[in-house]
Amino acid sequence: MGIKLGILGLGTVGTGTVQLLQDNIGRHSLLQLVEIYRVGVKSLDKPRDVTLPQSVLTTDLESIVNDPEVDIVVELIGGLEPARELILKAIQNGKHVVTANKAVISRFGTEIFTSANRQGVYVMLEAAVGGGIPVIQPLKQSLSVNRIHTVTGIINGTTNYILTRMQTEGSSFDAVLADAQKLGYAEADPTADVDGWDAADKISILASLAFGGRINREEVSCEGIRQVSKTDITYANNLGFVIKLLAIAKKVSPTSSTLSVRVHPTLVPKTHPLASINGVYNAILVEGEPLGQVMFFGPGAGAGATASAVSSDILNLVARVGSSEAAPLDPLLGCSHQDYCQIAPQNELTARFYTRFLTLDQPGVIGKLGTSFGQHGVSLESIVQTGFQDKLAEIVVVTHDVLEGDFKQALEEIRSFEAIHSIPSLLRVL
Amino acid sequence: MGIKLGILGLGTVGTGTVQLLQDNIGRHSLLQLVEIYRVGVKSLDKPRDVTLPQSVLTTDLESIVNDPEVDIVVELIGGLEPARELILKAIQNGKHVVTANKAVISRFGTEIFTSANRQGVYVMLEAAVGGGIPVIQPLKQSLSVNRIHTVTGIINGTTNYILTRMQTEGSSFDAVLADAQKLGYAEADPTADVDGWDAADKISILASLAFGGRINREEVSCEGIRQVSKTDITYANNLGFVIKLLAIAKKVSPTSSTLSVRVHPTLVPKTHPLASINGVYNAILVEGEPLGQVMFFGPGAGAGATASAVSSDILNLVARVGSSEAAPLDPLLGCSHQDYCQIAPQNELTARFYTRFLTLDQPGVIGKLGTSFGQHGVSLESIVQTGFQDKLAEIVVVTHDVLEGDFKQALEEIRSFEAIHSIPSLLRVL
Numbered sequence: 001m002g003i004k005l006g007i008l009g010l011g012t013v014g015t016g017t018v019q020l021l022q023d024n025i026g027r028h029s030l031l032q033l034v035e036i037y038r039v040g041v042k043s044l045d046k047p048r049d050v051t052l053p054q055s056v057l058t059t060d061l062e063s064i065v066n067d068p069e070v071d072i073v074v075e076l077i078g079g080l081e082p083a084r085e086l087i088l089k090a091i092q093n094g095k096h097v098v099t100a101n102k103a104v105i106s107r108f109g110t111e112i113f114t115s116a117n118r119q120g121v122y123v124m125l126e127a128a129v130g131g132g133i134p135v136i137q138p139l140k141q142s143l144s145v146n147r148i149h150t151v152t153g154i155i156n157g158t159t160n161y162i163l164t165r166m167q168t169e170g171s172s173f174d175a176v177l178a179d180a181q182k183l184g185y186a187e188a189d190p191t192a193d194v195d196g197w198d199a200a201d202k203i204s205i206l207a208s209l210a211f212g213g214r215i216n217r218e219e220v221s222c223e224g225i226r227q228v229s230k231t232d233i234t235y236a237n238n239l240g241f242v243i244k245l246l247a248i249a250k251k252v253s254p255t256s257s258t259l260s261v262r263v264h265p266t267l268v269p270k271t272h273p274l275a276s277i278n279g280v281y282n283a284i285l286v287e288g289e290p291l292g293q294v295m296f297f298g299p300g301a302g303a304g305a306t307a308s309a310v311s312s313d314i315l316n317l318v319a320r321v322g323s324s325e326a327a328p329l330d331p332l333l334g335c336s337h338q339d340y341c342q343i344a345p346q347n348e349l350t351a352r353f354y355t356r357f358l359t360l361d362q363p364g365v366i367g368k369l370g371t372s373f374g375q376h377g378v379s380l381e382s383i384v385q386t387g388f389q390d391k392l393a394e395i396v397v398v399t400h401d402v403l404e405g406d407f408k409q410a411l412e413e414i415r416s417f418e419a420i421h422s423i424p425s426l427l428r429v430l
Numbered sequence: 431m432g433i434k435l436g437i438l439g440l441g442t443v444g445t446g447t448v449q450l451l452q453d454n455i456g457r458h459s460l461l462q463l464v465e466i467y468r469v470g471v472k473s474l475d476k477p478r479d480v481t482l483p484q485s486v487l488t489t490d491l492e493s494i495v496n497d498p499e500v501d502i503v504v505e506l507i508g509g510l511e512p513a514r515e516l517i518l519k520a521i522q523n524g525k526h527v528v529t530a531n532k533a534v535i536s537r538f539g540t541e542i543f544t545s546a547n548r549q550g551v552y553v554m555l556e557a558a559v560g561g562g563i564p565v566i567q568p569l570k571q572s573l574s575v576n577r578i579h580t581v582t583g584i585i586n587g588t589t590n591y592i593l594t595r596m597q598t599e600g601s602s603f604d605a606v607l608a609d610a611q612k613l614g615y616a617e618a619d620p621t622a623d624v625d626g627w628d629a630a631d632k633i634s635i636l637a638s639l640a641f642g643g644r645i646n647r648e649e650v651s652c653e654g655i656r657q658v659s660k661t662d663i664t665y666a667n668n669l670g671f672v673i674k675l676l677a678i679a680k681k682v683s684p685t686s687s688t689l690s691v692r693v694h695p696t697l698v699p700k701t702h703p704l705a706s707i708n709g710v711y712n713a714i715l716v717e718g719e720p721l722g723q724v725m726f727f728g729p730g731a732g733a734g735a736t737a738s739a740v741s742s743d744i745l746n747l748v749a750r751v752g753s754s755e756a757a758p759l760d761p762l763l764g765c766s767h768q769d770y771c772q773i774a775p776q777n778e779l780t781a782r783f784y785t786r787f788l789t790l791d792q793p794g795v796i797g798k799l800g801t802s803f804g805q806h807g808v809s810l811e812s813i814v815q816t817g818f819q820d821k822l823a824e825i826v827v828v829t830h831d832v833l834e835g836d837f838k839q840a841l842e843e844i845r846s847f848e849a850i851h852s853i854p855s856l857l858r859v860l
Contacts, residue, residue: 028575311575
């Protein structure tokens with residue numbers, strides 16, 4: 001008697017998962033109970049890297065989630081629709097769900113988990129964040145005995161690859177992006193990655209698990225890496241930093257339940273554990289009381305890594321479904337959040353900023369900048385004229401921890417100064 | 431209705447665990463079901479950092495494991511006896527066990543898990559390896575869908591602290607050890623740490639979980655860090671390495687089920703993920719197919735970190751014990767190994783070696799060394815006279831991957847050469 005899988009999608013991750021499950025000797029013996037019963041694909045004729053009986057393949061994905069024989073639906077088609085609808089149908093039909101779909105979970109998690117709890121089924125999502133890194137399970141099962149106050153992640157491999165190459169080669173964003181697209185590390189339409197949306201989806205999910213509440217994805221602020229220039233990388237380097245796209249979820253104060261959840265390029269001190277995470281690797285740093293810091297590091301994408309995460313979810317379901325169908329949901333595997341976390345407005349947060357100005361070459365500009373920041377309560381760590389670009393003077397300002405609202409107001413005033421040509425970069429400092 | 435804990439030991443970890451459990455607001459809500467019912471201590475009069483009713487405390491530890499009211503015994507006294515005996519009694523009485531005791535588990539795991547399986551109870555040990563880092567659970571529940579081929583850990587905080595300070599300060603082993611003892615980072619009797627026994631206990635446990643078989647602790651080869659000199663650290667640094675005490679468990683070949691399990695000081699390339707793990711931090715790198723590499727990093731010891739791990743085990747038991755007492759053991763939480771892993775004899779393994787010789791200052795010594803190694807089939811990467819110590823010439827040899835047996839035979843011959851004064855260091859290279 002096997003546990004019957006209905007797999008939706010046979011792209012990179014689907015193929016990797018089927019390969020892992022078909023070649024199961026030397027893996028956990030419970031995987032031998034799994035039967036690949038139906039696989040939903042776009043086209044039956046496409047040549048594939050796995051061999052499956054024709055009777056297993058179908059283009060009718062709905063027939064899979066409605067098939068009474070299917071125990072677990074594994075959703076690997078990605079995107080919002082029809083993924084959302086198929087997941088919800090599977091749940092309504094009493095099937096457990098495994099998904100790698102961060103976009104659906106971060107946007108429709110409330111609907112999906114409410115329905116899953118009503119039906120008494122699990123929705124597992126280890127593969128949705130951090131590729132092959134086990135981070136969802138540890139957050140649910142181990143780390144939740146702590147009062148977690150901060151989760152910081154490098155959770156988008158494409159942008160980390162681009163930033164790492166800009167750093168090591170001194171290349172521009174556009175040049176590296178073009179090459180990354182050629183090499184398959186970036187999509188033809190790179191928007192979701194380079195504008196930070198993918199990382200925002202993922203930090204919403206991590207925040208929800210770490211802080212025990214639902215996250216409204218719309219409230220997650222998000223800046224991408226298009227504005228990061230090789231000039232900034234060089235200056236950051238001279239100041240002792242590397243630039244990383246960080247996704248951060250943290251309590252605004254130790255005693256508050258209000259969170260700050262955001263994604264932005266960040267100057268990270270070279271001594272920080274996340275500073276040395278390079279290339280397509282991901283890492284997630286979790287900080288809490290009394291634990292201190294733990295970090296999880298590994299491949300953030302790729303067929304094998306993601307298949308490992310998908311299969312670990314399947315393994316966990318097999319261990320439970322196999323033992324007793326009627327058992328109540330394991331509270332450490334299910335999702336019991338009812339309430340939304342409160343997210344602080346960006347302007348009320350404190351942060352350190354790095355800003356680069358291009359100004360006319362006039363005496364007194366640095367003084368004017370310093371005065372304006374001071375009048376808005378923005379305390380500066382340094383203000384340095386770093387050189388010239390064409391005939392414009394380049395000035396880099398690094399602040400102490402300041403209120404974002406104050407900083408933005410000062411910047412608004414400064415922008416109107418006649419001597420200010422432009423403000424090409426505005427980055428955060430960790 | 432609470433889940434009743436009987437805690438054995440109220441030292442650093444016990445106190446940390448009681449503090450975490452007593453102050454449970456903001457942690458996983460299931461912890462609120464836990465009742466600290468009995469706590470076994472050495473002395474009732476000792477001043478303590480936690481407040482417990484006198485009725486909870488007892489010096490009669492056996493009464494706790496025999497108390498029919500106790501659901502879970504949390505063993506935090508450490509050492510072999512009476513810990514082993516108390517754990518076995520608790521199991522015989524049908525109680526689940528949580529332990530942080532790597533020495534007992536690595537030596538008496540067979541006896542303990544056989545008994546636990548017979549009684550249908552869990553023995554949880556997240557805190558036994560890597561302090562607060564969740565690594566036991568991920569190995570059991572997530573990573574086991576992979577064919578794991580290597581587990582490499584920095585899993586002894588004391589030795590990593592000593593080596594890190596030797597590296598950054600250029601100090602000698604003895605000086606740093608003395609200071610570490612003063613600061614509480616090393617025990618008065620540092621043997622278990624600096625001779626690698628503690629790391630050997632822990633890698634036995636990790637290997638057992640990663641490779642799905644029991645490990646005979648006696649077969650784990652173990653070299654400590656007493657022989658590591660500041661001279662070696664400097665030479666290693668010049669060659670692009672840092673020296674770390676690594677615990678390694680790996681398949682001797684991809685197709686073999688035979689393992690190599692060992693602990694030794696190792697030259698680690700500076701670009702390797704483990705090279706930047708410094709101070710008392712621990713890290714465990716797991717490599718497998720199709721996953722690739724994942725690494726877990728965090729505090730390897732300390733009251734808070736270890737309490738976090740102990741409490742996560744308690745949480746997992748509460749989630750199961752609470753739902754249905756009579757359910758069969760979850761196969762992902764229990765231990766189902768029956769057979770012992772085969773461990774390869776050290777001499778049949780290949781490794782790279784770093785060796786430092788002190789020789790009389792005569793012409794032809796390097797030639798003699800090279801010839802002897804060559805005659806024994808030991809291929810060299812470099813052989814360099816690095817300078818003089820007093821009137822003795824210092825020669826450093828680094829090999830390619832060679833059979834340990836061949837290397838040791840060559841060394842035996844070389845040791846008998848008249849020009850050889852001594853061989854102060856013999857280290858591995860990763």
